[in-house]
Amino acid sequence: MNPSSARRSRHGRFTANALGLLFSAVMAFPIYWMLLTAFRPAEEIHHSPPQFWPGHLTLEHFRRAVDTPTFWANVRASVLIGIGTVVVSLLIGTLAAFALARFSFAGRKAFVLVILGVQMIPLAGLIIPVYLLLSDAGLTDSLLGVVLTYLVFMLPFTVWLLRGFIVGIPVELEEAAMVDGCTRLGAFRRVVLPLLAPGLVATSIYALVQAWNEYVLAYVLLSSNDKQTLSIWLVSFQTSFGTDYGGLMAGATLTALPVAVFFAIVQRRVATGLATGAVKG
Amino acid sequence: METADPPRPPETPETPETPGTPGSPRVRRTPGAPRRPRTPGSRRQGAHAPGARRALRSARRLALPYVLIAPTVLALAAVLGYPLVDLLLLSFQDMTRRQLFSGTAPPWAGLDHYRTILSDGFFWTVVGRTALFTVVCVGATMLLAMVVALLMRRVAPWVRMTMVGVLVAVWAMPIMVAASIFRWLSDADYGVVNWLLGLVPGLDFSKHNWFDNPWQGFAVIAGVVVWGAVPFAAITLQAALGQVPAELEEAAMVDGARGLQLFRHVTFPVIKPAVVLVTSLSAIWDFGVFNQIWLMRGGQPEKDYYLLGVYSFIESFAVNRYSVGAAIAVITVLMLLGGAVVYVRQIIRLGGAE
Missing domain, CATH: 1.20.5 (Single alpha-helices involved in coiled-coils or other helix-helix interfaces)
Structure with a gap:
């Protein structure tokens, strides 16, 4: 040079x-x-x-934010909804992801298309019928109803992301375990699951963050103040306090805090998961 | 092709090569020894009816994937498929508050709502506004993300770490938090934006309310959307750029390609799939944008701030014309289908064996 x-x-x-x-x-x-x-x-x-x-x-703004009457109830609702969504979507999603990654079966392509296509449906577009469905089932203003709805909107992504992680685990490992006398389930539990752990962590954090951030559905479905999530609390906080920006920013900080912490923990995995699982196919 | 994925080396660098837990089975095979498939647990098969057993087992094998996907399919069908059909039905009926609470069947309305909506000038204004908003936001996001991703390859490692750290922090901000912050930044009295613009000689932005004029209001909203969307786009594009073989670019440089030329003819073709993917995803997200507008307008957006998502929601839940809202939602989904087709096709093509 x-x-x-x-x-x-x-x-x-x-x-x-x-x-x-x-x-x-x-x-x-x-x-x-x-x-x-x-x-x-x-x-x-x-x-x-x-x-x-x-x-x-x-810390006066934080004190004021935490002292709002429903704050702790809203934290509880957000946590319950988040955990419920994550646990169920991982349980169900892992099974489907395993089927997609390891088996060829008739209808697989259609299933993939549905999984991918469903992610494109805007949540806001389905609020009305979802609301009607849940009100028929008596599940409006119930955390369970919200979990069910979030579950469905997270599932496609969960399945697709986990599929990417499972594909990355060499199938020979499982076969070897089965040759050595494991059942299929045993091979899954002893070989695939430990290797899948990072994928499960990344996926669950992603789903948790989505559930934590969602606003519209929770706003429509949850009417009692003490069942609402932190997103709704933040918005109502804003209107009830007018332009108390100190309080609002304290509330925003509190809302963002858990998400930011989780994201910091898994950002690398989510990023590679997105790059390998979702993006690279 | 309906084949399962061939075994591939682990794609994630974090994945260890061997099972990490003690006691997990490993391959123990003496070289040359024939690999004899054994039945699970190497139980002896009953000699009397091996055929029936085998048939049973193969039936179970065939059924297994369907059993595995069944919960997902059921959940999707119940809470997504059924509402989708319901949405469609609803748009052909006339559902109001009365039917909702009495539980009586709403009267049939046929194509009335569609006819009313599609001949309504305001609806087309909203469609045009949504399209323009989407194009501007996606364009700005992609341009910025591309520049940032390219920049990240040239900077010193510690600068790259800083950039990634900031991108991830922004990525982690909940939408409602981001919208609150931007509302504060653009506050009429004490907002930083007004103060900054006031520094430019000849401009007076003191007490300027950004939301009086919808164009300016949408500029702020687009700001939040782009700010929140850049991290995902930039990080994905940066990952894609990492796959561009260095030799390819070096060879082109030896041949005299420089700058934009190099990017257009060598780099871009390699990362094009990722670009298409991120663009279509962003377009779909921005087209359905709701939360940012809702929050920035304090839960009561003026008509000038309607985009399709907001419009459908207000028709349903503020005016209680559920069917009109449903019809608008159906039209929105149909419009999104274009973007969705591009996205799904790209993913399938990338998946190769799918």
Whole structure:
């Protein structure tokens, strides 16, 4: 490499780094601003021009957010719905994913088409009939009804993602176990399941996050205040407090916190899972 | 082709090569020894009716995949298939609050709702608005994500780590949280955006309300949507770029290809499937956007802020014209089908053996 092109490439590296950092700063700013607003006293929030560095820190907004009458009930509802959705969709989804990854059977292609196609149906479009169905079944304003609905909307993705992970486990391992005297179920339990663990974790976190974030269906299906989820709490919090942005940002921080923690734990796996399972087929 | 996937090496780097738990069976085969398939548990088969047994077993083998997918199929049919059919039926009936609470069968309306909707100028305004919104959001998302993904290949490792960290953090933000933050950023009195724009000489943005003018309001909404969509797109595209063979690009560079030319003729064809996939997915998501608008307009969007999703919801649950809402939803799903076909075809093509 001659000196001038080396200089040019060093120069290019510098520009690229600068651009990358600028992009990161711009993308991260809304989150930074949320945290800053949540932790600073009201005088500093309503300061013009805005102050971009932390001054005094306070927990008063968090105290106010947590003290809203339904906060803990809403946390409980969100957690129950999340866990219920994840457990059931993993139980059912793993079976179907195993069938897709390991067997060829008539109708497999149709099943794949349904699994993929269903993901395209906008949730908002089905609210009305789902609401009518659940009200016929007496499951409106019940967490079970919400779990059932979320389950169906998560299942296709769960199946597809897990299928990708199972395909990645060499089938010879299972065959060897069966040669050594395991039943099919035993081979699945002793060979596939341990290897599938990262996939299960990634998938469950993904489903949990989806359930945690969903708003419309929960809003329509759950009418009593103490059964509503945190997403609904956040919205009602916003309207009932007007422009109390300190409280709102504290509420937003609390809502985002569990999701952010989980995401940080599994982000690599979700990303590779999406890349290998969903994207690469 | 109806074949199961051939065994492949583990695709995920995290997957260990051998079973991780102690006591899990391993391959123990002496070289040269014939591999003799044994029945599970190597129980001796009854000599009297081996044929019947075998037939039974093969029937069980055949049935197994169907047993495995049965719960999924049942759940999908009950909570998704049935409502879909119901949605279609509903759009041909005239369901109002009265029928909902009395439980009487709603009167048949035939194609009336469709006729009313399709001849309504406002509906087409909403369709046009939704289409424009989708095109702008998807275009901005893809352009930004592509630039970021390309940038990530050139920066120093620590900068790349920073970028990935920020992308994941943004990805993790719940939609409602993101919408709340952007509402605060664009606040009329103390919003940072107004202050920043006020720094530009000649512009006065103090006390400027972004939602008075729907165009500006949608600019803020598009901001949230794009901000939330870029991480998924950028990370997926970056993963796809990682699959572009370095030799390919080097060879093209030796041949004198540079910059845009290199990207267009060498890099892009390799990552095209991922691009198509992410584009169609984003288009489908943005077309059905609901939450961001709902929250930013405080649960009562003005007519100027209707997109198809919001319109259908309001017709159903605010005006209680469930059937009209259903008809709008059916039309929306039909319009989405175009994007869905592209997406599914791409996935199937990538899957190869599917």
